[in-house]
Amino acid sequence: MTKTDVKEMLVSYKQLSAKVEIWKECLILSDNLEIKLECQKASLQLKIINQCLGLLKEPHKFILETHLINQCIWSETIELFEQKRGVLNGRSERTLKRMQSQAIQEMLNFIETSKLENYLS
Secondary structure, three states, X not given: OOHHHHHHHXXXXXXXXXXXXXXXXXXXHOOOHHHHHHHHHHHHHHHHHHHHHHHOOHHHHHHHHHHHHOOXXXXXXXXXXXXXXXXXXXXXXXXXXHHHHHHHHHHHHHHHHOOOHHHOX
């Protein structure tokens, strides 16, 4: 697993979450084994991502959620960061990108040391 893989997981987080919700509703109507397995796998992936995000410092988590999960462009991310942290605590785009990279690396380290890579592919 690479940092790019982690980044792609975060970008597709909302789609994965939507799939799980729809699959759960489908399983109420019919007991499809294929959908059940896909739903369980996707639910586990969401849980791993959420736990990784929970381990991060709040500013790093905010950047990942805003830029990658909610897919705001950098200028919007900077503005939202300043609104949340205050104008005096604002950061440049370069700094936010560095913080994002550090956060992704922290997530990757947790996934690798916990031997969770196989559950995310």
